[in-house]
Amino acid sequence: MSRRRRLAQGLAVALVSAGLVACQGEPGPPVLTWYTNPDAGGQDRIAQACTEAAGGEYVIETAGLPREASAQRDQLARRLAAQDSSIDLMSLDPPFIPEFANAGFLAPMPDDVAQRVGDGVVEGALAGATWSGELVTVPFWANTQLLWYRTSVAEEAGLDPAAGPVTWDQLVEAASATDTYLGVQGTRAESLTVWINALVESAGGHIVEDPSADAADVAITLDTDAGHEAARIMSEIGRQGLGGPGLPTADENATFSIFQGDRGSFMVNWPFVWPAMQSAVEAGQLDQGVLDDVGWALYPATVEGEDARPPYGGINLGVGAFSAHPDLAYAAAECIADPANQAEYFISDGNPPSSTQAYDDPAVQEAFPMADLIRQSLEQAAPRPQTPYYNEVSGGLQQTWHPPSGIDPERTPRQAAELITAVLKGEQLL
Amino acid sequence: MTSATAPTRGSRAAQPAAGGQGRDAARRRSAASDRTRAEARLGWYLAGPAFVVMLAVTAYPILQAVWESLFSFRLTAPDERAFVGLGNYRVVLTDEIWWRDLGVTVLITVITVAVELVLGFALALVMHRAVRSLRGVLRTAILVPYGIITVVSAFAWFYAFDINSGFINAWFDWVPGIDPDLNWFAQTGTSLTVIILSEIWKTTPFISLLLLAGLAQVPTELEEAAKVDGATWWQVLRRVIVPNMKAAIMVAVLFRALDAFRIFDNVFIMTNGANGTEVLSLLAYRQAIARLEIGLGSAISVLLFGCVVAICVVAIKLFKVDLAGARGER
Numbered sequence: 001m002s003r004r005r006r007l008a009q010g011l012a013v014a015l016v017s018a019g020l021v022a023c024q025g026e027p028g029p030p031v032l033t034w035y036t037n038p039d040a041g042g043q044d045r046i047a048q049a050c051t052e053a054a055g056g057e058y059v060i061e062t063a064g065l066p067r068e069a070s071a072q073r074d075q076l077a078r079r080l081a082a083q084d085s086s087i088d089l090m091s092l093d094p095p096f097i098p099e100f101a102n103a104g105f106l107a108p109m110p111d112d113v114a115q116r117v118g119d120g121v122v123e124g125a126l127a128g129a130t131w132s133g134e135l136v137t138v139p140f141w142a143n144t145q146l147l148w149y150r151t152s153v154a155e156e157a158g159l160d161p162a163a164g165p166v167t168w169d170q171l172v173e174a175a176s177a178t179d180t181y182l183g184v185q186g187t188r189a190e191s192l193t194v195w196i197n198a199l200v201e202s203a204g205g206h207i208v209e210d211p212s213a214d215a216a217d218v219a220i221t222l223d224t225d226a227g228h229e230a231a232r233i234m235s236e237i238g239r240q241g242l243g244g245p246g247l248p249t250a251d252e253n254a255t256f257s258i259f260q261g262d263r264g265s266f267m268v269n270w271p272f273v274w275p276a277m278q279s280a281v282e283a284g285q286l287d288q289g290v291l292d293d294v295g296w297a298l299y300p301a302t303v304e305g306e307d308a309r310p311p312y313g314g315i316n317l318g319v320g321a322f323s324a325h326p327d328l329a330y331a332a333a334e335c336i337a338d339p340a341n342q343a344e345y346f347i348s349d350g351n352p353p354s355s356t357q358a359y360d361d362p363a364v365q366e367a368f369p370m371a372d373l374i375r376q377s378l379e380q381a382a383p384r385p386q387t388p389y390y391n392e393v394s395g396g397l398q399q400t401w402h403p404p405s406g407i408d409p410e411r412t413p414r415q416a417a418e419l420i421t422a423v424l425k426g427e428q429l430l
Numbered sequence: 431m432t433s434a435t436a437p438t439r440g441s442r443a444a445q446p447a448a449g450g451q452g453r454d455a456a457r458r459r460s461a462a463s464d465r466t467r468a469e470a471r472l473g474w475y476l477a478g479p480a481f482v483v484m485l486a487v488t489a490y491p492i493l494q495a496v497w498e499s500l501f502s503f504r505l506t507a508p509d510e511r512a513f514v515g516l517g518n519y520r521v522v523l524t525d526e527i528w529w530r531d532l533g534v535t536v537l538i539t540v541i542t543v544a545v546e547l548v549l550g551f552a553l554a555l556v557m558h559r560a561v562r563s564l565r566g567v568l569r570t571a572i573l574v575p576y577g578i579i580t581v582v583s584a585f586a587w588f589y590a591f592d593i594n595s596g597f598i599n600a601w602f603d604w605v606p607g608i609d610p611d612l613n614w615f616a617q618t619g620t621s622l623t624v625i626i627l628s629e630i631w632k633t634t635p636f637i638s639l640l641l642l643a644g645l646a647q648v649p650t651e652l653e654e655a656a657k658v659d660g661a662t663w664w665q666v667l668r669r670v671i672v673p674n675m676k677a678a679i680m681v682a683v684l685f686r687a688l689d690a691f692r693i694f695d696n697v698f699i700m701t702n703g704a705n706g707t708e709v710l711s712l713l714a715y716r717q718a719i720a721r722l723e724i725g726l727g728s729a730i731s732v733l734l735f736g737c738v739v740a741i742c743v744v745a746i747k748l749f750k751v752d753l754a755g756a757r758g759e760r
Binding site for chain 2: 070105388403
């Protein structure tokens with residue numbers, strides 16, 4: 001018994017002293033944790049490069065977030081509401097930035113940093129990183145959708161998207177004439193909101209008129225000509241079966257695989273599809289002929305003669321309000337968002353830069369023949385409603401505008417507006 | 431099972447006091463009550479820690495949820511937290527989404543429990559009657575689906591039925607109604623079919639395990655006696671086996687019904703509530719976790735808890751489910 005007790009005491013002393021050593025230790029530089037969205041490994045590489053460049057001033061470690069954008073938001077918001085000090089840097093999807101900024105989850109950006117990181121950024125990305133007139137996040141990469149098409153199908157339909165902007169009506173006609181499928185995202189998820197917003201904005205409307213309003217005063221302006229036009233296009237594609245039988249569950253990857261198949265024709269999608277097709281050809285999973293058949297153009301217009309407002313996405317860098325080292329975190333964010341890093345990230349992961357300068361990089365131009373088009377699309381792009389209640393707005397749209405074949409161009413926009421308004425007033429569940 | 435139990439307090443008290451001396455009897459009574467007290471104390475020592483842990487991990491969160499459900503509270507706007515009384519409950523109960531989700535949840539519960547009971551009973555009979563050398567392998571094989579994490583099995587079923595990556599449409603295109611263009615997750619009926627099938631596949635082993643325990647309790651003498659009397663297999667099953675394992679059946683149904691009522695993973699993975707397949711747990715999740723509306727989410731959780739309690743009460747009071755009986759304690 002006594003021997004056992006002595007052993008226990010010895011173990012306890014050893015454990016406590018080990019703990020003390022651990023506490024006294026860590027004489028190294030402060031560790032910044034960067035919460036990153038899943039990618040092909042590019043953010044890890046940038047973290048390492050910036051750690052080396054910092055020369056011992058700080059160390060960046062990455063921590064992975066869930067795959068779904070909404071799940072990323074859930075996790076970050078819950079942790080920040082609990083004042084999690086481990087969040088130094090985070091990769092933020094732009095639609096959620098107003099909510100985070102409004103809740104005080106983001107550390108204020110020093111003026112000099114704002115000046116530097118706001119310089120030479122494409123218009124869409126700058127707007128997405130801003131909340132009530134101030135830059136609250138560092139623009140990192142900016143995404144936009146292009147119209148990808150199979151040249152053979154376009155020729156058969158007598159359409160040349162490269163020559164000038166095409167409209168959604170033209171695409172509907174072409175797909176119906178050639179008996180092919182349009183690549184659009186009709187699944188009940190964030191990508192559906194992306195599509196609705198682009199259609200409404202391209203028709204000259206907005207889903208939310210005054211994004212900075214309080215919850216009870218947010219005005220949903222969907223019951224307008226622009227809203228009805230957007231609903232008409234989506235319901236036509238849904239009712240005529242032009243998106244294929246998979247439309248109600250089609251996300252970006254599903255539409256991408258339809259596009260590469262026998263009945264692929266036109267698709268709206270992010271630029272990741274380009275490096276993905278190239279590596280598929282290299283791996284022998286895709287015919288070189290398909291890749292040679294692919295063309296690209298600006299996002300389709302809703303109204304003929306009016307410029308399209310393509311979707312805007314991407315990732316901005318936020319600094320956690322409860323970080324122990326906000327100054328170092330901002331220094332790290334500046335390093336991460338350096339145009340050279342953005343260019344490299346574009347080539348390695350297919351995520352386009354927010355810096356205009358990065359597009360002039362010869363390596364970028366070589367890897368992405370459509371780089372200039374992407375830059376132009378980003379300058380024209382319209383962000384999704386920048387309101388702190390974006391989650392409710394997007395959720396309400398997804399509930400009422402799904403499935404696309406069930407949309408009634410006259411009634412659905414009004415139903416969506418009524419639902420979202422009631423939810424924001426706390427009178428209804430979402 | 432029940433024959434070899436220690437003499438109970440009742441039987442001791444019933445013993446006639448030998449010699450009829452009052453003092454003796456009094457001493458015996460006090461000894462008995464000393465012993466009772468000691469037993470009670472031991473009971474508390476043994477069960478106390480678990481009781482405290484239960485209070486900490488279940489009672490406290492439940493009470494906290496009840497408290498939170500009385501507030502309008504959004505996690506991103508902690509300053510705007512305001513007491514609204516039963517307002518959240520009014521919003522929930524007057525919303526058709528709640529009633530629709532309740533209907534879907536009840537539908538899934540009823541169908542899965544009914545099918546699983548029949549299938550589970552058949553599997554339990556197979557396991558019970560299997561040749562001794564095969565018994566171990568058979569039990570393991572039947573239990574495999576239950577050992578798989580629900581999220582993993584949900585993904586497996588999702589990808590099997592998915593219109594792009596699935597193989598079900600190609601394998602079963604000879605079945606009327608199934609063709610390569612059938613998108614299982616685009617309509618309510620087909621989505622619910624896959625969800626229910628996956629749920630049945632996953633949890634039938636659980637119910638069959640509980641029923642197997644019940645089968646083991648049926649005295650073999652009764653079965654043999656019935657056979658000697660010329661009863662058919664069906665008569666033995668109906669008149670001897672089932673009545674003797676009624677307690678086990680009721681417990682299996684109750685446990686499975688409570689489980690099925692709280693279904694979440696399969697729906698979350700396969701449709702995320704699209705096409706009118708949303709269930710109550712998912713509704714609570716979306717309000718509390720996705721919208722960060724702690725008040726509304728708590729109110730739904732409390733109502734969901736109320737439903738579960740109601741199922742328990744109905745089962746125990748109305749159908750007289752005897753939890754102790756199922757374990758062979760009586």
